[in-house]
Amino acid sequence: MQGEQEVFFQCPFCGETISMVFELYYGEQTYIEDCQVCCRPIQITYSSDGEQIDLKKIEQT
DSSP: OOEEEEEEEEOTTTOOEEEEEEEEOEEEEEEEEEOTTTOOEEEEEEEEESSOEEEEEEEEO
């Protein structure tokens, strides 16, 4: 199944709970996205089995 999933997590800078939409695909991906609250860059590593998102690492950049 291909598609998207919204995931909620805490920003490593400001501690606010934010959400991002991730694409469901097979494999692992790392990318940088700005926090919706404090606008600081967050590096996110996640993997997917095509149906579920698994956040591996959320860190400051």
